[in-house]
Amino acid sequence: MKKTENKQPSGAPAIAHYSSSDMNKFGGVYATPFRNEIAGVFITELVEKYGSPLFVLSEEHLRQSVRRINRAFTTRYAKVRQAWSYKTNYINAVSAILHSEGCDAEVVSEFEYDKARRLGVPASRIFFNGPYKSRNVLTKAVKAEARIHVDHLDELALLEEVAVDLGILDFPITIRLNFDTGFAENWGRFGFNLENGQAMEAARRIAASPNLKLTGLHNHIGTFITEPRAYAVQIGIMIAFMNSVEAATDCTISTLDIGGGFASPNAMQGVSLPPEQIIPTPEQYAEAICGALAIGLKDREQQGKPLPELVLETGRAVVDEAEWLISSVIANKRLPDGKRAMVVDAGINILFTAFLYNHDVRPTRPVEGILEDTVLYGPLCMNTDVVRQSVRLPPLKVGDLLSFWPVGAYNNTQWMQFIQLRPAVVLVRQNGQVDVVRRAETLDDIEAPEHLPSDLQPDFS
Numbered sequence: 024m025k026k027t028e029n030k031q032p033s034g035a036p037a038i039a040h041y042s043s044s045d046m047n048k049f050g051g052v053y054a055t056p057f058r059n060e061i062a063g064v065f066i067t068e069l070v071e072k073y074g075s076p077l078f079v080l081s082e083e084h085l086r087q088s089v090r091r092i093n094r095a096f097t098t099r100y101a102k103v104r105q106a107w108s109y110k111t112n113y114i115n116a117v118s119a120i121l122h123s124e125g126c127d128a129e130v131v132s133e134f135e136y137d138k139a140r141r142l143g144v145p146a147s148r149i150f151f152n153g154p155y156k157s158r159n160v161l162t163k164a165v166k167a168e169a170r171i172h173v174d175h176l177d178e179l180a181l182l183e184e185v186a187v188d189l190g191i192l193d194f195p196i197t198i199r200l201n202f203d204t205g206f207a208e209n210w211g212r213f214g215f216n217l218e219n220g221q222a223m224e225a226a227r228r229i230a231a232s233p234n235l236k237l238t239g240l241h242n243h244i245g246t247f248i249t250e251p252r253a254y255a256v257q258i259g260i261m262i263a264f265m266n267s268v269e270a271a272t273d274c275t276i277s278t279l280d281i282g283g284g285f286a287s288p289n290a291m292q293g294v295s296l297p298p299e300q301i302i303p304t305p306e307q308y309a310e311a312i313c314g315a316l317a318i319g320l321k322d323r324e325q326q327g328k329p330l331p332e333l334v335l336e337t338g339r340a341v342v343d344e345a346e347w348l349i350s351s352v353i354a355n356k357r358l359p360d361g362k363r364a365m366v367v368d369a370g371i372n373i374l375f376t377a378f379l380y381n382h383d384v385r386p387t388r389p390v391e392g393i394l395e396d397t398v399l400y401g402p403l404c405m406n407t408d409v410v411r412q413s414v415r416l417p418p419l420k421v422g423d424l425l426s427f428w429p430v431g432a433y434n435n436t437q438w439m440q441f442i443q444l445r446p447a448v449v450l451v452r453q454n455g456q457v458d459v460v461r462r463a464e465t466l467d468d469i470e471a472p473e474h475l476p477s478d479l480q481p482d483f484s
């Protein structure tokens with residue numbers, strides 16, 4: 024046997040920077056945080072049974088999260104509805120749990136509308152947003168009396184045509200508004216602008232139509248809004264517009280839909296403070312919003328007008344913290360510049376929010392050793408497949424597991440089948456049972472819509 028065969032693989036020596044923040048006040052090293060269970064079920068058992076990578080949802084976390092938001096608002100304002108924003112996570116089990124908690128549905132496409140209907144949501148409990156609604160889906164939605172939010176004048180004209188064709192009078196609709204709150208950049212591409220008079224023009228067009236009737240106002244100021252006062256300003260502006268539009272067109276507004284945007288406990292990239300210091304609680308959002316409603320609507324009942332219902336389309340703040348992604352270490356590497364790297368089996372194709380957040384990444388067992396800045400690469404053969412630019416991790420072995428959290432918002436909808444198949448999603452039920460709510464994809468799933476003309480079948484004989 025040659026001597027070299029016994030040698031351990033080696034690389035260039037590297038110096039790991041030992042940070043004082045890794046030590047406690049006695050000079051000892053803090054125990055590396057780890058997570059070995061989700062809602063009482065061991066992660067290793069989940070991975071053994073359902074494979075890696077694996078998305079793991081917790082029913083208990085999801086219910087607690089939506090209930091807390093609901094409680095924060097219903098204890099402060101009389102008429103509140105939560106419309107679950109489907110695009111945030113439309114796995115049926117997630118939507119079904121939220122509907123069982125009393126949520127309506129907020130959808131933004133024909134696909135999402137059909138999905139909600141197939142799940143059994145009555146059309147009257149579907150809030151239909153989005154810049155593109157075909158004649159086909161508008162006809163379905165009007166017939167079924169869904170709550171349609173008009174985005175632009177062309178859609179208004181189309182909707183009127185549909186109502187005329189169906190012989191419907193006074194079909195109640197909502198218009199989406201956009202305006203500047205001074206806090207977040209105005210999403211001016213959606214809805215009718217308030218400052219330049221477009222919104223009032225749309226309201227007059229609706230008032231002039233015997234087939235349509237304006238009953239609601241909608242606005243979504245943006246996403247991950249960490250300043251509750253932004254909503255107080257939003258409410259003030261919407262109420263002022265409600266008063267002017269009612270006076271100008273003799274309509275009655277019965278719904279104020281303030282969209283979504285509450286932040287989840289995730290660490291936004293580029294923000295130095297940790298989420299626990301900057302993310303408002305649901306109660307803080309509710310206090311700002313309901314306080315502004317109380318001020319703006321104080322004379323409304325005396326004027327003989329109904330208190331408008333408040334609609335919330337909260338997405339990420341409901342579901343983000345109820346889901347984890349478990350991924351396995353595939354390889355340890357030392358980069359040419361000396362930095363430590365790991366290859367893991369979950370890539371940006373399934374963890375889309377890695378572009379936005381520094382997720383909380385932890386091993387799933389206690390690991391001893393010096394923490395070191397590590398870049399985490401996914402399994403895709405793409406240079407951009409970086410699920411974390413830099414995270415301090417202890418030494419980990421091939422096969423060790425990492426948990427990424429919170430990942431419940433916008434990953435199971437924006438993920439894509441690219442190079443790798445998409446993994447399973449399991450739900451830990453409140454009784455500890457585990458249900459597969461989306462099985463792992465197979466090659467057959469991907470090829471099902473394809474057709475290979477017979478003369479193109481390769482022949483390698």
Ligand SMILES: Cc1ncc(COP(=O)(O)O)c(C=O)c1O
Nearest residue numbers: 108243246283284336337338339
């Ligand atoms: C109209 C509308 N409502 C609700 C949401 C949900 O937003 P979030 O997840 O920030 O709560 C969005 C997201 O973009 C949206 O566009």
